[in-house]
Amino acid sequence: xxxxxxxxxxxxxxxxxxxxxxxxxxxxxxxxxxxxxxxxxxxxxxxxxxxxxxxxxxxxxxxxxxxxxxxxxxxxxxxxxxxxxxxxxxxxxxxxxxxxxxxxxxxxxxxxxxxxxxxxxxxxxxxxxxxxxxxxxxxxxxxxxxxxxxxxxxxxxxxxxxxxxxxxxxxxxxxxxxxxxxxxxxxxxxxxxxxxxxxxxxxxxxxxxxxxxxxxxxxxxxxxxxxxxxxxxxxxxxxxxxxxxxxxxxxxxxxxxxxxxxxxxxxxxxxxxxxxxxxxxxxxxxxxxxxxxxxxxxxxxxxxxxxxxxxxxxxxxxxxxxxxxxxxxxxxxxxxxxxxxxxxxxxxxxxxxxxxxxxxxxxxxxxxxxxxxxxxxxxxxxxxxxxxxxxxxxxxxxxxxxxxxxxxxxxxxxxxxxxxxxxxxxxxxxxxxxxxxxxxxxxxxxxxxxxxxxxxxxxxxxxxxxxxxxxxxxxxxxxxxxxxxxxxxxxxxxxxxxxxxxxxxxxxxxxxxxxxxxxxxxxxxxxxxxxxxxxxxxxxxxxxxxxxxxxxxxxxxxxxxxxxxxxxxxxxxxxxxxxxxxxxxxxxxxxxxxxxxxxxxxxxxxxxxxxxxxxxxxxxxxxxxxxxxxxxxxxxxxxxxxxxxxxxxxxxxxxxxxxxxxxxxxxxxxxxxxxxxxxxxxxxxxxxxxxxxxxxxxxxxxxxxxxxxxxxxxxxxxxxxxxxxxxxxxxxxxxxxxxxxxxxxxxxxxxxxxxxxxxxxxxxxxx
DNA sequence: TATATAGTGTTTTTT
DNA sequence: ACACTATATA
Numbered sequence: 001x002x003x004x005x006x007x008x009x010x011x012x013x014x015x016x017x018x019x020x021x022x023x024x025x026x027x028x029x030x031x032x033x034x035x036x037x038x039x040x041x042x043x044x045x046x047x048x049x050x051x052x053x054x055x056x057x058x059x060x061x062x063x064x065x066x067x068x069x070x071x072x073x074x075x076x077x078x079x080x081x082x083x084x085x086x087x088x089x090x091x092x093x094x095x096x097x098x099x100x101x102x103x104x105x106x107x108x109x110x111x112x113x114x115x116x117x118x119x120x121x122x123x124x125x126x127x128x129x130x131x132x133x134x135x136x137x138x139x140x141x142x143x144x145x146x147x148x149x150x151x152x153x154x155x156x157x158x159x160x161x162x163x164x165x166x167x168x169x170x171x172x173x174x175x176x177x178x179x180x181x182x183x184x185x186x187x188x189x190x191x192x193x194x195x196x197x198x199x200x201x202x203x204x205x206x207x208x209x210x211x212x213x214x215x216x217x218x219x220x221x222x223x224x225x226x227x228x229x230x231x232x233x234x235x236x237x238x239x240x241x242x243x244x245x246x247x248x249x250x251x252x253x254x255x256x257x258x259x260x261x262x263x264x265x266x267x268x269x270x271x272x273x274x275x276x277x278x279x280x281x282x283x284x285x286x287x288x289x290x291x292x293x294x295x296x297x298x299x300x301x302x303x304x305x306x307x308x309x310x311x312x313x314x315x316x317x318x319x320x321x322x323x324x325x326x327x328x329x330x331x332x333x334x335x336x337x338x339x340x341x342x343x344x345x346x347x348x349x350x351x352x353x354x355x356x357x358x359x360x361x362x363x364x365x366x367x368x369x370x371x372x373x374x375x376x377x378x379x380x381x382x383x384x385x386x387x388x389x390x391x392x393x394x395x396x397x398x399x400x401x402x403x404x405x406x407x408x409x410x411x412x413x414x415x416x417x418x419x420x421x422x423x424x425x426x427x428x429x430x431x432x433x434x435x436x437x438x439x440x441x442x443x444x445x446x447x448x449x450x451x452x453x454x455x456x457x458x459x460x461x462x463x464x465x466x467x468x469x470x471x472x473x474x475x476x477x478x479x480x481x482x483x484x485x486x487x488x489x490x491x492x493x494x495x496x497x498x499x500x501x502x503x504x505x506x507x508x509x510x511x512x513x514x515x516x517x518x519x520x521x522x523x524x525x526x527x528x529x530x531x532x533x534x535x536x537x538x539x540x541x542x543x544x545x546x547x548x549x550x551x552x553x554x555x556x557x558x559x560x561x562x563x564x565x566x567x568x569x570x571x572x573x574x575x576x577x578x579x580x581x582x583x584x585x586x587x588x589x590x591x592x593x594x595x596x597x598x599x600x601x602x603x604x605x606x607x608x609x610x611x612x613x614x615x616x617x618x619x620x621x622x623x624x625x626x627x628x629x630x631x632x633x634x635x636x637x638x639x640x641x642x643x644x645x646x647x648x649x650x651x652x653x654x655x656x657x658x659x660x661x662x663x664x665x666x667x668x669x670x671x672x673x674x675x676x677x678x679x680x681x682x683x684x685x686x687x688x689x690x691x692x693x694x695x696x697x698x699x700x701x702x703x704x705x706x707x708x709x710x711x712x713x714x715x716x717x718x719x720x721x722x723x724x725x726x727x728x729x730x731x732x733x734x735x736x737x738x739x740x741x742x743x744x745x746x747x748x749x750x751x752x753x754x755x756x757x758x759x760x761x762x763x764x765x766x767x
Numbered sequence: 768t769a770t771a772t773a774g775t776g777t778t779t780t781t782t
Numbered sequence: 783a784c785a786c787t788a789t790a791t792a
Contacts, residue, residue, distance in 0.1 A: 059781040088782045113780080135776065135786090187782045222781075255780060355778055357783095377780090411768095418768045572782055592779050616778050630779080653777070654783050 002041045002074070007034070014275040015039045018048060018214065021269035024244040027306045028636035029282030029598070032244045036216055037067060039242065040082065041074040043214055051081035053213040055234070058086055059222060061577040063596060087227050088572050091190040095197065098204045102197050104183060107564050109395055109402050110571040111179065111186045114383055116142055118404060123174045144168045145175055149188035150224040150256030152195060182402045191226035198233040209237035220245030224256035232268070241269065247302050248295050251592060251630050280306040282598055284313025287642050290668045291635040297667050298625045316642045318671045320661065324650040328365035331603045334643065335371055335586060338601065346372055347583035350599040352591050352634050354612040358605060359588055366586065374582065376589035380575045386493065386504045387511055391567065393483045397468050398563050400437030407436060413492035416456050424448060463487055471563055477515040484508055518566055591634040602638035607646040608659035631664045716765040722746060723764045
């Protein structure tokens with residue numbers, strides 16, 4: 001029997017108020033996951049719905065897995081039939097079943113941000129041969145297209161809209177064509193197309209609306225328009241929609257999250273009940289106090305204040321250190337000191353920072369102090385080159401429909417098939433309206449290429465075809481192994497440095513393990529079905545016990561489908577999903593990555609103006625408010641100890657910057673006493689017109705350049721003979737003091753006149 | 768076609 | 783500082 005007495009009044013209210021729309025405003029650490037899981041259990045125990053009629057949506061696979069586990073331990077039998085998934089995988093499941101109704105093949109592939117980038121790059125390259133494609137241009141279009149899709153603005157809508165821009169339109173148009181041609185959907189499409197499907201196809205809509213009696217949404221503050229529409233559509237019949245979120249923790253605006261979803265929820269869903277959770281069970285009084293003091297400076301928020309029955313605990317510590325090395329050193333030494341008391345394991349510590357670039361020095365300090373650590377994020381596992389290569393092989397072996405994948409690996413490892421050849425094949429494929437891969441198997445196409453090149457291409461096709469025969473026969477992991485071994489991929493890797501090769505092979509090993517695990521899960525599921533865990537042949541009971549199986553049944557069944565599913569699932573996997581409980585390592589990650597996690601002891605590094613809040617958002621509208629929410633998220637990760645660190649100066653992109661204490665620190669009373677000099681300096685920064693002008697320059701060059709390692713004096717002069725490591729002996733002709741460094745002109749005996757910077761050249765004076 | 772060199776643009780990034 | 787990519791060169 002479900003024990004409601006473990007909940008406080010507000011939590012119990014949220015659990016028991018099952019009918020109609022419910023908005024739960026849950027501050028950090030107020031037990032929102034507990035509310036969600038108990039709510040599901042409560043619905044089941046009271047017979048309000050069967051498990052397959054309940055859907056719980058989260059943002060990460062990890063959160064979905066955790067929620068499923070917790071529901072499992074709460075209700076026991078039947079929990080596996082509850083549809084617990086991320087927004088995106090839920091959409092994949094719906095689309096695999098119905099997407100043919102809006103003109104795509106049900107075996108579509110998913111393009112990640114890297115693929116997206118490649119597509120846009122190709123479009124821009126085809127458009128203008130003289131214009132250079134730089135990253136920011138590419139990024140501009142990707143952001144534009146993604147932003148439109150997030151807001152459900154299709155090509156047709158965009159043409160009519162007042163933000164219409166011809167260039168964006170044409171790129172958007174070509175982008176859509178390209179993806180359609182490859183039967184591919186990007187992440188935003190998964191949501192957009194599902195909404196489109198449910199809007200236009202009555203049968204599909206009614207199927208899900210009839211099934212889903214209760215829908216629960218986690219991290220609601222980070223939903224975008226598309227996600228909002230999706231849940232509105234899915235909950236259209238029963239309208240038992242419960243969303244849980246915290247406007248103070250909305251930190252993904254830059255990815256389309258729309259705070260209006262939470263602020264306007266009550267307007268869109270009639271008769272919404274609102275429950276506020278404010279009692280915090282995670283942090284000490286002092287930590288909460290500090291966090292509250294920071295977040296209360298935001299103007300756009302629903303008012304609430306966390307409180308706790310816990311003790312005040314230890315003071316929040318602030319340390320103003322000299323530079324990034326001292327900061328890293330402080331973290332390492334403090335961890336060592338606390339660890340030596342025997343009361344902690346390394347897993348009790350986390351080190352958070354605003355940007356990934358800050359991780360390097362901390363990592364170094366950990367290495368030097370023998371502190372085991374784990375860095376979350378940076379580059380996602382599945383976005384690493386070797387993994388993406390093998391995925392491209394798998395896609396090609398699977399159906400060869402995705403041109404992007406085929407082109408990616410046709411010359412990896414090197415097969416002597418270059419740019420020109422690929423262009424020729426592409427032209428043939430385009431003019432004949434066939435896939436790139438199909439062109440490879442086309443005799444007429446090969447005739448264009450010439451026998452030597454054609455032979456190389458045939459060899460490639462042969463390799464792919466022989467692996468293709470193994471799909472559905474051999475295990476998934478074996479197929480992957482064969483790709484790595486038979487195509488010469490492993491050899492290619494081993495040509496690099498030893499360290500690099502080991503690293504890559506390790507990653508590929510992890511991919512294979514993932515495949516084995518995946519396959520085992522799949523078999524288990526099949527067995528459960530065979531053992532009558534549910535019976536789809538029983539027509540008298542039209543509702544299967546396992547809702548997922550019903551969706552599967554509509555489209556899946558063979559080994560090829562297992563591969564398709566695997567490819568989709570790993571594309572939707574993120575770095576944090578693979579984070580396993582490991583008590584023996586300190587965790588390092590960005591503040592963004594830390595959301596939803598908690599630790600006994602937290603170090604928050606880089607509490608400086610221009611670092612956190614980050615310099616890039618200072619001129620953005622509402623930019624600082626979003627940074628403040630980020631800061632609030634970071635601080636509320638801590639249970640017992642919170643260390644805030646700030647460096648007086650640090651080296652950023654090769655230049656030294658003087659940095660002020662972050663305004664967030666100054667918002668916490670009593671933490672930091674500024675001395676007169678610093679106040680004066682800050683006021684000059686904030687009020688001086690001259691400085692404001694300089695701030696615009698700030699992006700490009702170091703305004704506060706105080707010391708680049710400059711050689712004070714040279715031990716050689718004009719006329720001296722010097723030796724250079726590479727150019728040998730020469731005579732110094734000129735020395736120019738270039739401010740940062742000396743520029744030395746030397747006439748070398750064998751290489752002629754060269755100009756070089758003294759600090760790099762390391763010239764040696766000869767007598 | 769493969770490799771060496773110069774040039775470039777650097778916040779965050781659940782999926 | 784550093785990684786990534788466009789361009790020149792072998």
